[in-house]
Amino acid sequence: MTDSTSTRASSASGSAVPMVFADGVSKSFGSNTVLKSISLEVQRGEVMCLVGPSGSGKSTFLRLINHLEVLSAGRLSVDGDLVGYRESNGKLYELQPKEAARQRRDIGMVFQKFNLFPHMTALQNVSEAPLRVKGEPRARVEERARALLDRVGLADRADYYPAHLSGGQQQRVAIARALAMEPKLMLFDEPTSALDPELVGEVLDVMKGLASDGMTMIVVTHEMGFAREVADSLVFMDGGVVVESGDPRELLGNPKHERTRAFLSKVL
Amino acid sequence: MSAANPQSAGRGTSPRGRAEIPDDADPKAIKAIKLRHPYRIVFAVLLVLTFVLFIIDAAQRPAYDWPTVGQYVFDRRITQAAFNTLLLTVYAMVIAIVLGVLLAVMRLSPNPVVKSVAWFYLWVFRGTPVYVQLVFWGLIAVIYQTIDIGIPFTEPWYSFSTQATLSTFVLAVIGLSLNEAAYMAEIVRAGLLSVDRGQEEAATALGMSWSQTMRRVILPQSMRVIIPPTGNEVISMLKTTSLVTAIPFGGELYTRSRDISAETFNPIPLLIVASIWYLFFTSILMVGQYFLEKRFSRGIGDRRPDKNSGAPAPTGTLSIAGVSQPTVLHATGDTGHGSGRRQKR
Numbered sequence: 156m157t158d159s160t161s162t163r164a165s166s167a168s169g170s171a172v173p174m175v176f177a178d179g180v181s182k183s184f185g186s187n188t189v190l191k192s193i194s195l196e197v198q199r200g201e202v203m204c205l206v207g208p209s210g211s212g213k214s215t216f217l218r219l220i221n222h223l224e225v226l227s228a229g230r231l232s233v234d235g236d237l238v239g240y241r242e243s244n245g246k247l248y249e250l251q252p253k254e255a256a257r258q259r260r261d262i263g264m265v266f267q268k269f270n271l272f273p274h275m276t277a278l279q280n281v282s283e284a285p286l287r288v289k290g291e292p293r294a295r296v297e298e299r300a301r302a303l304l305d306r307v308g309l310a311d312r313a314d315y316y317p318a319h320l321s322g323g324q325q326q327r328v329a330i331a332r333a334l335a336m337e338p339k340l341m342l343f344d345e346p347t348s349a350l351d352p353e354l355v356g357e358v359l360d361v362m363k364g365l366a367s368d369g370m371t372m373i374v375v376t377h378e379m380g381f382a383r384e385v386a387d388s389l390v391f392m393d394g395g396v397v398v399e400s401g402d403p404r405e406l407l408g409n410p411k412h413e414r415t416r417a418f419l420s421k422v423l
Numbered sequence: 424m425s426a427a428n429p430q431s432a433g434r435g436t437s438p439r440g441r442a443e444i445p446d447d448a449d450p451k452a453i454k455a456i457k458l459r460h461p462y463r464i465v466f467a468v469l470l471v472l473t474f475v476l477f478i479i480d481a482a483q484r485p486a487y488d489w490p491t492v493g494q495y496v497f498d499r500r501i502t503q504a505a506f507n508t509l510l511l512t513v514y515a516m517v518i519a520i521v522l523g524v525l526l527a528v529m530r531l532s533p534n535p536v537v538k539s540v541a542w543f544y545l546w547v548f549r550g551t552p553v554y555v556q557l558v559f560w561g562l563i564a565v566i567y568q569t570i571d572i573g574i575p576f577t578e579p580w581y582s583f584s585t586q587a588t589l590s591t592f593v594l595a596v597i598g599l600s601l602n603e604a605a606y607m608a609e610i611v612r613a614g615l616l617s618v619d620r621g622q623e624e625a626a627t628a629l630g631m632s633w634s635q636t637m638r639r640v641i642l643p644q645s646m647r648v649i650i651p652p653t654g655n656e657v658i659s660m661l662k663t664t665s666l667v668t669a670i671p672f673g674g675e676l677y678t679r680s681r682d683i684s685a686e687t688f689n690p691i692p693l694l695i696v697a698s699i700w701y702l703f704f705t706s707i708l709m710v711g712q713y714f715l716e717k718r719f720s721r722g723i724g725d726r727r728p729d730k731n732s733g734a735p736a737p738t739g740t741l742s743i744a745g746v747s748q749p750t751v752l753h754a755t756g757d758t759g760h761g762s763g764r765r766q767k768r
């Protein structure tokens with residue numbers, strides 16, 4: 156495929172542009188091809204769940220969307236803008252680090268290991284990026300940070316350091332931290348996989364709330380209950396390719412591929 | 424509790440007797456005769472006695488010549504030399520830390536040429552004794568008579584006489600700092616590598632620039648690993664300044680006290696004078712180090728006890744060993760050089 160993506164993206168009216176548009180996205184580390192020609196779309200307000208066995212390339216795909224990894228082939232755009240590149244006169248130009256950082260601001264990311272800043276309190280974690288990256292005034296940032304902590308049910312934990320919070324609480328702070336940049340897209344990479352079973356629910360509840368508020372989300376998860384209940388679409392990946400995708404209830408109830416069936420029998 | 428419990432009251436036992444009821448929840452406090460350690464006490468007494476005897480003896484021994492010690496401790500030549508020693512230490516350490524951070528970042532660079540240059544620097548400056556390096560710096564004016572600024576192989580714009588431009592004090596600072604930078608580079612590198620990769624990733628994902636990520640996220644966390652060995656380096660540097668007599672720069676504490684004793688033919692009291700000043704400075708540095716370490720262990724030092732029991736730490740950074748670790752800690756997964764304490768000087 157050629158440069159039709161950006162043409163379509165720029166010519167289409169605002170609401171018709173998909174939030175994420177991937178066309179033939181491939182990624183290799185050296186000679187190891189991890190993603191092979193992934194094509195998919197995520198619409199505005201859509202919640203997409205990405206499932207598949209370990210090593211199938213799910214994390215790599217999320218990291219490509221956020222330009223934490225560099226694409227090997229294909230085209231990838233977020234909200235109509237190519238990720239990591241600028242196109243003019245049919246040529247691709249790599250973005251300056253500053254421009255790449257600007258793109259990332261609008262994409263929130265939540266990690267399996269939370270990755271909270273351990274030397275900052277919950278409130279400082281949430282306030283850091285709006286203060287340093289956007290340069291907003293402290294009073295306004297902290298007011299919003301407190302509101303966000305309240306939203307994830309941690310208003311009373313604002314002054315706690317991450318080490319003094321449970322895993323579930325840490326992950327909720329991490330979600331609040333990502334939301335503080337007012338992203339238009341949220342990426343979740345196995346947000347509940349590092350949690351004790353009894354703490355999974357509180358994080359999923361926050362994510363359900365986000366989904367019902369209309370946030371566009373791509374969620375890598377093994378929580379099939381969440382996928383069934385919340386997701387608008389489900390994508391099953393294996394060995395770096397999309398094996399099948401579709402309506403989550405249909406796909407979970409009646410998987411067409413043997414590989415999907417084999418995987419689901421293990422996690423369900 | 425016994426009064427409220429009809430069972431134990433009925434039996435007429437003492438409250439403590441309740442512990443015999445099998446399904447009782449209250450644990451009984453252990454009351455045992457403490458194990459005694461008679462040899463410890465004997466050993467401690469012997470040590471204290473030896474120490475006291477040594478002090479009493481030293482106070483009376485004429486060779487120590489305490490009156491002379493008292494006479495010279497605040498002698499102007501000595502206090503000035505003590506100040507010079509302090510200046511040498513501060514200048515050399517500041518330059519060494521800046522250069523060390525630069526070398527550490529160079530060693531982590533993806534560019535193989537940059538990496539090799541840093542490696543070569545470390546190889547040379549760690550592989551030769553600091554005393555030899557200082558003698559070399561003292562001979563710099565013999566090796567390079569002039570310093571030329573300009574385009575190579577053309578007429579220089581400016582030309583300085585090395586001898587006239589570089590004082591022995593400047594040479595001492597250069598010699599000490601270039602040597603120390605090699606050690607600081609390894610300390611800083613270990614510190615940077617000790618921070619979990621997820622931290623950089625999270626900061627980048629929030630739209631923070633590389634320098635913001637370094638300053639706000641990576642460096643503050645690596646400080647915990649960097650400060651303890653750096654404190655040791657400062658203390659070590661304070662003492663290494665006594666070697667700059669090799670340049671020869673004679674204005675520091677040790678050389679000055681030797682010079683004075685050459686006049687008085689009485690070296691021992693002046694060695695004591697110098698030692699008193701060295702001890703005074705190192706004591707202050709140790710206090711400063713304690714407060715810095717406390718400052719940079721915020722949010723990490725005190726974990727909840729129930730989370731410590733073998734469970735994996737919530738973030739990678741928490742698994743680093745304690746703050747008071749005096750050695751250069753080595754990052755997980757890194758098999759590079761520079762781990763452990765080296766025998767220096």
Ligand SMILES: Nc1ncnc2c1ncn2[C@@H]1O[C@H](COP(=O)(O)OP(=O)(O)O)[C@@H](O)[C@H]1O
Nearest residue numbers: 184187189207208209210211212213214215216
């Ligand atoms: N930085 C990297 N360098 C080399 N190989 C990598 C790197 N990141 C991921 N991989 C490889 O890519 C494959 C897919 O990894 P990943 O995207 O993490 O899978 P998943 O998240 O589905 O478990 C794995 O085989 C992994 O070893």
Ligand SMILES: [Mg+2]
Nearest residue numbers: 213214344345
């Ligand atoms: Mg993964």
